[in-house]
Amino acid sequence: MTGTILPKRIDTEPTSTIAGYSVRPGRPLPFGATLVPGGVNFSVYSNHATGMTLALFRRGELEPMAELRFPESCRTGGVWAMTVFGLDPETLQYGYRVDGPFQPERGDRFDPERIVADPYAALIGGHETWGERSRSDDPYPYRSAVAADDFDWEGDRPLRLAREDLVVYELHVRGFTRHPSSGTTLPGTFAGLVEKIPYLRELGVNCVELMPVFEFDEMENTRIHPETGQPLHNYWGYSTVGFFAPKASYAATGRHGMQLDEFKNMVKQLHRAGIEVMLDVVFNHTAEGNEQGPTISLRGLDNRTYYMLTPDGYYYNFSGTGNTVNCNHPVVRAFVLDCLRYWAAECHVDGFRFDLAAILGRAQDGTPLANPPLLEALAFDPVLQDCKLVAEAWDAGGLYQVGSFPDYCRWSEWNGRYRDTIRRFVKGDAGVTSDMATRFIGSPDLYGGRGTAASVNFVTAHDGFTLRDLFSYNDKHNDANGEQNRDGDNGNHSWNCGWEGGTEDPDVLRLRGRLARNALLLLLTSQGVPMLLSGDEVGRTQYGNNNAYCQDGADYWLDWSPEGSDQDLLRFVRRAVAFRRAHPVLRGGRHLDGRDHGGPLPNVSWHGVRAWTPDWSAHSRLLAAMLYARDGERDDCVYVAANSYWEPLDLELPELPAPLAWRRFADTAEEPPYDVAESGAEPWLADQARIRIGPRAVLVLTADRKTSDEE
Amino acid sequence: MELSKYVSDGTTVITLCGELDSSTAPRTHGSLEELLPEEGTVVLDLSGMSYMSSAGLRVLLLAHRRAQRNGVGLVLASIPEEVRMTMSATGFLEFFTVAGSVAEGVGVLSG
DSSP states (O other), X not given: OOOOOOOOOSSOSOOXXXXXXXXXXXXXXXXXXXXXXXXXXXXXXXXXXXEEEEEEEETTOSSOSEEEEOOGGGEETTEEEEEEESOOTTTEEEEEEEEOOEEGGGTEEOOTTSOBOOTTOSEEESOOSTTOOOOTTOSOSSEEEOOOOOOOOTTOOOOOOOGGGOOEEEEOHHHHHOSGGGOOSSTTSHHHHHHTHHHHXXXXXXXXXXXXXXXXXXGGOOOBOTTTOOBOOOOSOOSEEEEEEEOGGGSTTGGGTOHHHHHHHHHHHHHHTTOEEEEEEOOSOOTTOSTTSOOOSHHHHHHHHHXXXXXXXXXXXXXXXXXXXXXXXXXXXXXHHHHHHIIIIITOOOEEEETTGGGGGBOTTSOBOSSOHHHHHHHHOSTTTXXXXXXXXXXXXXXXXXXXXXXXXTEEEEOHHHHXXXXXXXXXXXXXXXXXXXXXXXXHHHHTTTOGGGEEEESOOSSXXXXXXXXXXXXXXXXXXXXXXXXXXXXXXXXXXXXXSOOOOHHHHHHHHHHHHHHHHHHHHSSSEEEEETTGGGTOOOTTOXXXXXXXXXXXXXXXXXXXXXXHHHHHHHXXXXXXXXXXXXXXXXXXXXXXXXSSSOSEEEEOSBTTBOOOSTTXXXXXXXXXXXXXXXXXXXXXXXXXXXXOEEEEOOOOOTTEEEEEEEETTSOTTTTBOOTTOOOBOSOSSEEEEOTTEEEEEEEEEOOGGGO | OEEEEEEETTEEEEEEXXXXXXXXXXXXXXXXXXXXXSSSEEEEEEEEEEEEOHHHXXXXXXXXXXXXXXXXXXXXXXXXXXXXXXXXXXXXXXXSEEESXXXXXXXXXXX
C-alpha cells in the first residue's frame, strides 16, 4: 500500500539572511528548539522582554559563532520564533540574549550582557561529567542543545498499574549503582540502573521513584567537608537548571549528547520488567537562588513572571532555598504543564512526585489557595490522565497539608503522619496504638472518600534517617555537611536501642534488626501505597546523617557487596513484598469499614490479648488486626499483631470458620532465617487458638483452607 | 566516512570506515540504501568506525529496518568498544545481531 506523497512543504525555504545564516520567520508553537526540514525552529517567549537575540555556539567553543537578532517579523506577541537553516544539530548549542529593563524594585532583572538557557531545552550541554565545575571564563555554562526526538519505543506504553497495587522504591540514580561493588559496566547512570532491573524484579517493587533527574548543578554547593576540606556537592539535585533536560552526567552517553535516548531506553526496559517510573520533580524553586544567585534561564527571561516577589522586588523564600517559583501565574502554570506533558508523552513516564508541593497551591503573593489553578490543571489534564500525581504536601514556609492537599480525587500524598506514627509506635512510645491502627488501614481520617491509594505510606525517605539509622541514633549527626550539625530535622522519632551509633553489642544489634523488620512488616501490610527507601532493604547507613543531600561518596552510595549489605534483611524484605502481592486484602483501594459484607468475617477486625477485644487505652502497646476478603473462590485472610511492649504477650487468636486455619508468615522475634517464610509455604500453627508474641515483635499470620492430611 | 562492499561466502559485507555523525549521516544513509542487498544476507563491518553519533545510530537502525522489511539477515560485526557502549546504553544494540568478527558474522548468517 502506498499513501499519497505530497509535494515538498512550501515553508522550507529561507526568506532572508541574518549574520550569515539563512532564516525565515518561525512558528511560535511548539516552544523550544525543534528540528524542521533543513533547519531548526527556535521559539522563546517573555511577556516583559523588549527584544531577543539568538546566540549560536559550536560545541566545545567558548564564544558564540553567531548572534542573530530576531527581527520584528519573527515576533508574535511575546513570542519570538525563527527558523534557522543549515545548522548541524549535533554540534549546535544555543541560548538567548534578552533585552529589557534592569529594575529589581519593579521585578525586572533583564541583562542582555548574559546569555540564558532555553527553559524548553531537551538537552543541556556543558556538564556532561559529574563533579566538574563550570569554567570561570565560560560566558554561558548551561548550554541549550537540540535533541533527536525520534525513538523506537517498540510499542511501549506507560503501564497504568492500579495505584493501590504499587510498591514504590525511592532511589538516587547515581547512588544506586555508583559504588564499585555494583558490578555494573556503566555505574551511576541510567544505563547502570537498567543493569540492575533483575535485582528490582527479585525485590518485587513495581515502581521506581527517581530522585531529581532534571539537569542540575551538583557543584553549586559552596560548603566544604569540615574534616577532609573537600568541597561538598549538591548530590541530590533538588535544584533544577533545565526542566526538560535529563541530567547529562547521569547518562553514560551524555558526552555524546544522547542522554535523552539513554533515559528513554531506561524507561522502556523498566516497563518491560513491569516497573513504573515516577519522577521526583522540583517546581517549587530553581537553581537561580535569590538576588545573589546565578542567572541561568528564567530570571533573565522574565523574572517577575517566574518568581514570587515581595512588593519591593525581593524573592519570597517558601522553599527554604532562596526563591519560590510563581506556580499559579498563568504563564508558569502553562510551563509546568508543558513540562509534565513532555515527560509523560515523549518519555513515557508513569507519574510524578512533587517536591514541596504545598508551594504549588500558593497564590502569587504566597497565600494558600483553596482551589489552586495549577493543581487543578494537572489533575484534569488529558495527557496526564493516567499519571500518578503524588504531593509532598508541605513546604518550608510552614504550610502543612497532609490530608488536606487540594486533591480533585486525583492526587496522592506522602503521608507524613504515617511516617511519624509508625516510628513512634515501633520504638515503643505510649499512647500511639490507636493512631497506628488508623494509619494501618490507610488513614481514613485523612483520606476518607479519596481511597487508600491517596496515602503513600513510608517509614523513611531520602530526607531524614535511613531505616538502619532510625534505630541506631537518637540524634542527627550532620557535622559532615559543614553546618555544625545545624541542618536537618530535629524531630526524628528515632531510638538508638541503647547505644548511639555503630556497635558490636549483639543484643543492641539484634534489637535494631528486629525494629527495622517490625517497621517494614507493618509498612508492607498497611493499606495504602508503601514506599521503600533504596538501601533500607540491605541495612544501608548514613552514619546518623539525616540530611545527606551533599554526601557523594562510596560511604553513602549503595554498597552491593555481601559484607556491606544485610542479606538476611534483604530476604526478609523480598518475602514481605511478595506476601503483599500475594494478598489482595492488603491493598484494597477502598477504606475498610469493619463490616462483613455478607462474608464470614468483617473486612477488618481488631483484637488484643483476647480475640475481638482490642485495647485502645493510652498504655496499650499492642495492635492486632485481622483482615478478610473473599477473593473469588478463595478466602484472603491476614492477621497482623504488633507488640511494641518490651515483654512478650500471649495472644488469643480469633477463631476461623472451617476449614480455614492459621499459618505463620513472619515473626520478627525469631532469628533469621526463621523470621520469615516464603509466601505460600508458611508453616501451619500447631496451636490454632493461642500464640505468643515476643517483646517488640511483629507477627503476621495468614489463613488457608486446611485438609486433614496437611498436618 | 568510507563505505565499501564485497561478497564473502555468499554474504554481502559492507565496511564502514571513519566517523558516522550528523555531517556524514545523510550520505552514509544514501550509500547504504544503494549497497544493501535486496535479498540474502549482509554483514556491516564496523571495525574501522572511529565515532558514532546519535544520527549515526539512527542510520544503522534504518538499515536494520530496511533489511528486515526485505527479509535480509543483517549482522553488525567488530563493533569498537566505545560505539558498543553507546549502542548498549541507549538500547540500540538490542535491535541487532552482533558478531565479534566478519567471519563470525558470515558464519552466523549462513548457519
